């Protein structure tokens with residue numbers, strides 16, 4: 001997926017948000033759109049702070065495995081699990 005390039009405020013009805021190839025209001029963003037945000041391919045122009053939780057593993061001996069198996073984004077009552085979007089998972093991988 002190549003778009004959107006910007007996440008706008010919830011409820012935004014600007015011209016860009018009426019074109020699926022430009023921007024999308026945060027409350028209508030799907031997992032692919034949020035994954036692009038984490039990967040740096042879309043800007044967070046929503047004015048909202050998003051919480052990102054990434055789960056990874058430490059190998060015996062204490063070395064990070066580099067594997068991120070869960071990446072979840074939360075805002076308000078909304079949760080997006082972007083674990084299946086490789087770009088997002090890689091962006092939040094170790095080192096921490």
Ligand SMILES: [Zn+2]
Nearest residue numbers: 008012014017
């Ligand atoms: Zn907009």
